[in-house]
Amino acid sequence: MHGLSTATPSDDSGLVHCSAVFLPGSPPRTGRLAFWHPDGTEPPARPGTHTELTVAGQGGRTYAVPARTLPVRDALPVLLRAGSAACASPAVVFWGAATVLALHLAARGPLLPGLGADGHDAWRVGPLTARDADRVRALAASMPPTAHAVPLDAGASPVLLPEPERQLRAFLDAVADVLPRTPAAPLAAGSGAFAAEEPQHLPAARAWAQDVAARHDAGVRLSLRIDVTGPAEEDAPAGHRAGPSFRAVPQLHGVGDTALVADVSSVWAGGPDAAFGPRARTDALLALRRAARAWAPLEPLLSAAVPDSVDLADEEVAELLGAAGRALAATGVPIHWPRELVRTFTARAVIGPPQGAEAADPALSAMPSFLSADALLAFDWRFTLGDRELSRAELDRLAEASRPVVRLRDRWVLVDPEEVRLARARRDHKVTPVEALAAVLTGSVETGGRSVGVEASGWLERLRERLADPEGGQEIAQPAALAATLRDYQLRGLNWLHRMTSLGLGGCLADDMGLGKTITLIALHLHRQTDASAAGPTLVVCPASLMGNWQREIEKFAPGTPVRRFHGPSRSLDGLADGEFVLTTYGTMRLDAAALAEAGWGMVVADEAQHVKNPYAATARQLRTIGAKARVALTGTPVENNLSELWAILDWTTPGLLGRLGTFRSRYAQAVEGGDTAAADRLAALIRPFLLRRRKSDPGIAPELPPKTETDRAVSLTAEQTGLYEAVVRETLAAISAAGGMERRGLVVGLMTALKQICNHPAQYLREEEPRIAGRSGKLELLDELLDTILSEGASVLVFTQYVRTARLLERHLAARGVRTQLLHGGTPVPEREAMVRRFQDGEVPVFLLSLKAAGTGLNLTRAGHVVHYDRWWNPAVEAQATDRAHRIGQTQPVQVHRLIAEGTVEDRIAAMLERKKELAEAVLGSGEAALTELTDAELAELVELRGGAR
Numbered sequence: 001m002h003g004l005s006t007a008t009p010s011d012d013s014g015l016v017h018c019s020a021v022f023l024p025g026s027p028p029r030t031g032r033l034a035f036w037h038p039d040g041t042e043p044p045a046r047p048g049t050h051t052e053l054t055v056a057g058q059g060g061r062t063y064a065v066p067a068r069t070l071p072v073r074d075a076l077p078v079l080l081r082a083g084s085a086a087c088a089s090p091a092v093v094f095w096g097a098a099t100v101l102a103l104h105l106a107a108r109g110p111l112l113p114g115l116g117a118d119g120h121d122a123w124r125v126g127p128l129t130a131r132d133a134d135r136v137r138a139l140a141a142s143m144p145p146t147a148h149a150v151p152l153d154a155g156a157s158p159v160l161l162p163e164p165e166r167q168l169r170a171f172l173d174a175v176a177d178v179l180p181r182t183p184a185a186p187l188a189a190g191s192g193a194f195a196a197e198e199p200q201h202l203p204a205a206r207a208w209a210q211d212v213a214a215r216h217d218a219g220v221r222l223s224l225r226i227d228v229t230g231p232a233e234e235d236a237p238a239g240h241r242a243g244p245s246f247r248a249v250p251q252l253h254g255v256g257d258t259a260l261v262a263d264v265s266s267v268w269a270g271g272p273d274a275a276f277g278p279r280a281r282t283d284a285l286l287a288l289r290r291a292a293r294a295w296a297p298l299e300p301l302l303s304a305a306v307p308d309s310v311d312l313a314d315e316e317v318a319e320l321l322g323a324a325g326r327a328l329a330a331t332g333v334p335i336h337w338p339r340e341l342v343r344t345f346t347a348r349a350v351i352g353p354p355q356g357a358e359a360a361d362p363a364l365s366a367m368p369s370f371l372s373a374d375a376l377l378a379f380d381w382r383f384t385l386g387d388r389e390l391s392r393a394e395l396d397r398l399a400e401a402s403r404p405v406v407r408l409r410d411r412w413v414l415v416d417p418e419e420v421r422l423a424r425a426r427r428d429h430k431v432t433p434v435e436a437l438a439a440v441l442t443g444s445v446e447t448g449g450r451s452v453g454v455e456a457s458g459w460l461e462r463l464r465e466r467l468a469d470p471e472g473g474q475e476i477a478q479p480a481a482l483a484a485t486l487r488d489y490q491l492r493g494l495n496w497l498h499r500m501t502s503l504g505l506g507g508c509l510a511d512d513m514g515l516g517k518t519i520t521l522i523a524l525h526l527h528r529q530t531d532a533s534a535a536g537p538t539l540v541v542c543p544a545s546l547m548g549n550w551q552r553e554i555e556k557f558a559p560g561t562p563v564r565r566f567h568g569p570s571r572s573l574d575g576l577a578d579g580e581f582v583l584t585t586y587g588t589m590r591l592d593a594a595a596l597a598e599a600g601w602g603m604v605v606a607d608e609a610q611h612v613k614n615p616y617a618a619t620a621r622q623l624r625t626i627g628a629k630a631r632v633a634l635t636g637t638p639v640e641n642n643l644s645e646l647w648a649i650l651d652w653t654t655p656g657l658l659g660r661l662g663t664f665r666s667r668y669a670q671a672v673e674g675g676d677t678a679a680a681d682r683l684a685a686l687i688r689p690f691l692l693r694r695r696k697s698d699p700g701i702a703p704e705l706p707p708k709t710e711t712d713r714a715v716s717l718t719a720e721q722t723g724l725y726e727a728v729v730r731e732t733l734a735a736i737s738a739a740g741g742m743e744r745r746g747l748v749v750g751l752m753t754a755l756k757q758i759c760n761h762p763a764q765y766l767r768e769e770e771p772r773i774a775g776r777s778g779k780l781e782l783l784d785e786l787l788d789t790i791l792s793e794g795a796s797v798l799v800f801t802q803y804v805r806t807a808r809l810l811e812r813h814l815a816a817r818g819v820r821t822q823l824l825h826g827g828t829p830v831p832e833r834e835a836m837v838r839r840f841q842d843g844e845v846p847v848f849l850l851s852l853k854a855a856g857t858g859l860n861l862t863r864a865g866h867v868v869h870y871d872r873w874w875n876p877a878v879e880a881q882a883t884d885r886a887h888r889i890g891q892t893q894p895v896q897v898h899r900l901i902a903e904g905t906v907e908d909r910i911a912a913m914l915e916r917k918k919e920l921a922e923a924v925l926g927s928g929e930a931a932l933t934e935l936t937d938a939e940l941a942e943l944v945e946l947r948g949g950a951r
Contacts, residue, residue, distance in 0.1 A: 014044035015068070015078050016088040019146040020095050021053070023069070024170040027122040027199050029177035031170065033075035033095065036067040038146060043068045055149040056159050062151060072174045091147040097139060098168055102175035105132065111176050113194050120199035123180055124173040136172070140165035220280065221253040222287035224328070225263075225336045226320070227309070244341075244405060244412060246312045248320075250291075250301060251336075252284055264288075264301075265308035287333075294327045295319070318404040321415070341405070341414040350455045351436045395420065434505075434656040440464050442686050463503070467689035475499060479526035484519060484557045489694055489701050493520045496692050498527060501603065501630035502534065506653025508609065508633040510693045515701065516889055517634045518553045521605060524632070526558055528602060529579045534629060536602020537580045541623065543608055544585045548834035549860060550607070554581050566592070567830070573599055586611050586619050593622035601628035609633035612652060613645035615661060620648060624655075636884065637877045638691060643669040643683075650690055657690065696887075708887045708895045712911060713786075714903040715778035717759070722946065724758045724765060725905065729944050736940065748940065752906065755944060759902035760806045760871055767805075773813040779870060779900045780813065786898060787819060790866050791846055797866040800882050802852045802873055810849055810870070820844075825851035837861065852882055862891040869899045872907055906944045 018035035025031040035043050036053055040063070048068035056062050070078070082088045082096030105125050112126045128136065143164040151159045181197050193200045228244040252267060254260030267280050288307060292298040297316050301307035312320070319325075325335050383390040388409065390398070398406055398413075398420045406413050440456035441464065456464050476498050478486050486494065493509060497520065500507035509517050521540075528534040540550055547565055554563045562577055566584040571592070576582070576599055589596060604626055606612060612620040631653045638646050647664045650657055658664045668683045694701050717725060732751040739747055757764045761780060763771030773780070783799070790797050801807050804825045814821050822836050822845045840848045841863045848861065852873060864886040873879050879899075887895040901907045 015070075016082050016092050018043050018068075019089050019091040019149070020079075021055070021091065021147060021150050022095065022167060022171045022174075023150065024167075024174070026118055027116045027120045027177060028124065028170065028174040029072060029122070029181070029197075030199075031072050031174040032069040033072065033079070034067045034069045034150070035092075036065045038065070040065050042066050047074070053150060056145075056151050056161060057149075062159060072171075073178050076175070076178075089146070090144040094139075094143055094147045095171070097142075098171055099175065101135060101139060102172045103179075105172065106176055106179050111180070115202060115205060119201050119203040121194045121202055122173070123177045123194065125169075125176045136168060137165060140168045143168065220283045220287060221332065222264075222284070222291055223251045223253060223334045223336060224291075224320075225249045225251050226312075226317075226338060228338050228341070229311075246317055247309045248298070248312055249309045250284075250288060250298075250307060252280070252287075263308070265306050268306045268308075290331055291328060291333045294331045294333070295324045314404060317414075321404060337414065341412055350457050351440060351460055432656055434654060435659075436460060437463065437505075438657050438659070438686055441467070441689065442682050444682075466499070476527060479523055479530070481526045481561075482519075482523050482557055483559055486519070486523060487516070490516050490520050490523075493517075493692060493694075494523050494527070497521070497524045497632060500690070501528070501632065502531075504630075505690065506631040506633070506650075508635065508638060508649055508653055508691045510635055510638045510691055512636055512694065512696045512884065515694060515696065517636075518550065518607075519557055521632065521634065522554055522557050525579075525581065525603065526561070528630075534602060535578050536600055536629060537576050537578060537582055538603045538605060539582045539584065539596065539599070539601050539626070539628070540605045540607060541584055541586055541589045543611065544587070544830050544833070546607060546859075547583050547585065547830055548837070550581075550583050566596070578602070589626075590619050590622045593625050597626045601626065603630045603632060604628040605632045605634060606649075606652065607634045609635040609649050609652075610637055610645065613648050615644075615648040615651065620652070624652060636881055638693070646687070646691075650687060654690055658686070705887070705889065706891055706894045708883070708897060710897040710899070712899045712901055713782060714901050714908070715782045716903055717778055717905065717946075718762075718776055720762050720776055721758055721778065721902075724762055725755060725946050728754050728758065729941075729946065733941055733944075751940075751944065755906045756871055757803070757806075759905055759907055760801070760803065761809055763809060764803065764805050771809070773809060773816075779902065780810075782900060783810070783868065783870065784817070786866075786868065787814070787847065791819070795865045796840065796843065796846045796848070796863045797868060798848050798850060798861060798864045798882075798886055799868045799870055800850050800852045800855075800879075801870040803871070804851050806870060807849045807851060814847060819847055821847040821849055823849040824855050826854040828854070840864075850882075850885075852878070855882070855885070859885045860888065860890065861885040862888060865893045865895060867895060867897045869897070872899065872901065872910055904946055909943050 015035045019038055021034050021036070023032045023034055034051070034053055035048070036055065037043060038055075038057070043066065048070045051067050051069050052064050053067045054062050054064055076099055079092065079096040079099040082092045088096070102125070105128075111123050113121070113123055116122045141164070145161075148162045148164060148167045151161055153160065181195060193202060193205075225248070227247050227249055229247055250264040252262050252264055264284050267284060284307070285302065288298065288301050292302060297312070297319075298310060300310055316324075320328075320335060328335060383395050394409075398415055404414060406415070436456075437460070439454040440460060442454075444453055455461075475495050478491060478494070493511070497507055497509065501524070509520065511517050525538045528536075542550060544567075547567065551563055551565070554561055561579060561581060563581040563583065565571070566573065566582050567588050571584075571588065573582070573595065584592075584596070604623075606623065612623055614620060633649050633653050635649065638649060644661065644665065647658050647661055647669070651661075659667075668679055696705055728751065732747060732754070736744055736747045736751070754765060759779065761771075761773070761777040763773060763776065775781075787797065799807075799810065801810070804827075807823050807825065811821050811823050822839065824833060824836050828836070836845075836848070837859060839845050840861060843863060848864070867883050867886050869879060869882070873882075883895070883897050899911070901911050
């Protein structure tokens with residue numbers, strides 16, 4: 001934004017916690033924002049001018065408070081940050097929303113020049129549309145009392161406060177008066193009027209200002225009516241029906257009275273002149289000039305004695321049917337066509353066998369392989385004019401016509417020739433089966449840069465209906481070889497997986513952690529072995545920590561099923577059997593993808609499929625080289641950071657379903673992440689059949705699951721932690737302010753890491769080799785208290801941290817206190833991981849210290865009744881996965897979740913941000929620390945500033 005100042009971080013970071021009130025000025029740009037505390041305490045010492053306000057409190061009592069005032073220009077950056085600031089006051093949040101509205105209006109252009117009551121130049125917002133006015137009224141209705149607490153007359157009784165809408169309009173005008181004025185504006189304008197900061201006294205321009213106000217606040221709107229000229233159809237001599245000709249007639253519409261309509265020629269004749277106001281002709285010429293800039297054939301109207309009409313050539317009619325019509329509509333000039341001419345040309349595509357073709361040729365009812373790119377389906381295009389379907393011969397006639405008006409079936413039809421030619425060119429468009437399925441699921445397809453409606457026929461329509469309800473209808477029973485009884489939702493999941501894989505389609509089972517995705521997949525494997533066309537070995541690719549769990553589950557629920565680990569130095573696929581399970585890790589798969597690709601897999605399973613969320617990484621690329629009759633992804637978090645991760649998973653399970661990544665980003669992801677609900681609906685319709693998502697909280701899913709209680713436990717920093725924290729903030733912010741680009745981003749990430757380490761324990765940040773641990777960390781003291789209570793009750797606990805160094809400090813400290821612990825991290829060998837899980841589940845070790853990244857998924861640790869998050873991850877979905885190591889099927893006791901947060905620090909502010917993002921955890925989440933690197937210096941300072949709570 002031109003002309004907006006930016007205060008330094010140390011200057012304005014505290015203002016958002018004050019209350020705020022707008023003090024109008026004349027001219028409007030001289031208005032000020034006053035920041036004050038209702039309890040009368042001093043606001044931040046800087047920035048701004050110290051003053052004293054008389055404000056109204058409860059019961060209409062007035063009292064004086066100290067305040068800091070900022071000019072509107074300087075206050076805007078502060079107000080813009082209010083929406084993202086933790087604990088911002090309601091009044092500042094309100095004026096922040098008003099700032100956003102003011103900037104939106106100014107960016108769109110409704111600004112009017114004028115003069116204030118004292119004759120000085122001023123800009124104001126206007127004219128407002130009906131929608132704009134509604135937005136202003138709605139926002140004014142939400143104004144909190146502290147946002148207009150300065151009485152109109154402090155000595156009056158009763159006390160009268162400014163009317164909210166009037167106060168808001170004054171603020172919008174003040175912002176409008178500030179924005180066009182920059183140091184360069186007077187030079188560019190050639191004059192100081194309406195450009196310079198200093199008020200310009202222009203009493204001679206009063207009449208002009210009133211004229212501008214009258215013209216824009218009342219005004220007129222223009223439209224074009226297209227009239228048919230020449231003989232009517234029934235009057236044309238036989239054999240001479242060359243078609244009608246056209247002319248464009250400009251019409252005026254009243255802005256305030258929508259029923260007021262008249263031809264411009266009648267206004268020139270002096271008919272309804274009074275109804276449109278004394279400046280009707282001038283207004284009409286101004287509107288015509290804007291329209292002529294959008295479409296040049298209207299220019300003769302500007303020099304005509306009476307701008308009554310302009311005759312149109314055929315090519316001009318065609319332009320109005322296409323690009324010119326859209327350009328005029330964009331400038332607010334609609335076009336009204338003759339009702340007697342048919343002009344509703346539509347094209348839609350039908351994919352699948354033509355109607356009745358399957359009965360004549362049963363082979364057409366066969367479903368092609370969806371994983372084959374060689375099988376192509378042609379669109380059967382259907383074109384209509386009005387309510388009549390066109391034959392191909394009629395379409396050809398329309399496309400080859402030299403005029404936009406064509407005689408068809410004893411009627412004149414009016415169509416855009418270019419649109420018809422494009423439609424005909426699309427007739428031979430072909431798509432792969434999976435592209436056809438995507439088109440019928442969303443109801444549209446992109447061809448030639450345009451979106452066209454799509455319908456399905458034959459087997460494709462039957463498939464669409466079959467996929468419409470992912471959990472509808474039971475097709476198979478639980479396999480006899482399964483040594484367990486599936487729950488109802490697990491059986492529905494098995495049927496869904498069977499349906500998708502038997503159709504040659506892949507699927508992503510995205511149930512919450514702990515709902516039994518593993519046993520459901522084992523049941524699918526057993527069922528597929530009963531069908532010769534689907535039978536074959538199953539390859540499971542999973543994190544190393546889950547291999548033992550997979551083997552135990554297979555041996556327990558599918559006894560007798562061969563299972564091997566393709567892992568370690570002696571790994572081999574020799575003697576691979578049809579019904580065998582092969583377990584491997586993502587790392588081994590990446591190294592031996594060529595050997596794995598040579599085997600004939602009946603099914604490939606990607607467990608914890610978020611490991612392939614980056615489609616460009618070597619892991620994802622190598623996994624795509626391994627062929628199979630069916631592909632299934634298992635994950636509790638199909639989206640952790642952005643929708644491209646969802647594309648990566650589903651494009652592996654069902655290649656081509658979501659199109660190319662770039663197309664997916666432009667058509668869906670960017671729109672959905674920007675809040676486009678229509679795009680979200682289209683994407684949901686496309687992915688719903690291919691992704692089955694059930695949550696523990698869903699009715700009937702896991703009624704036996706005990707409750708989970710989550711508690712944020714705030715702790716104070718020790719004096720040592722406080723000193724380290726403040727020193728790091730001060731020194732790093734100074735370095736950040738002088739850096740740019742990648743260097744700045746690196747400094748920001750380093751700052752966040754350092755502050756979190758200080759909050760954990762000073763020894764972690766200082767990298768002490770032989771640290772003194774006790775008495776130096778508020779978090780550690782609280783953890784000791786929690787463990788004393790938990791262990792005295794005979795319970796077990798999981799303690800998660802994102803830092804292995806923190807875990808080792810805790811291990812050492814707890815060992816000194818005589819507490820039995822074990823530590824699992826990324827470097828723990830697979831056999832030892834499995835032994836650790838077994839010892840914990842058997843109750844041998846009550847405290848399990850875990851690295852969040854290495855142990856946040858897949859493990860079954862239902863012995864724990866407590867989960868402690870010693871430090872916060874940036875993504876609530878990741879934390880939820882870690883908690884689900886204990887809160888999962890098989891858990892019989894309530895689960896208590898304790899999140900340790902250093903009070904008044906960056907952790908406190910991040911906790912508030914994560915709480916606001918909780919509803920988005922299933923859709924689009926922020927990108928963690930990477931997003932923080934894009935904060936301004938002031939926003940960063942506000943985030944990391946140490947506030948009350950340290951000791």
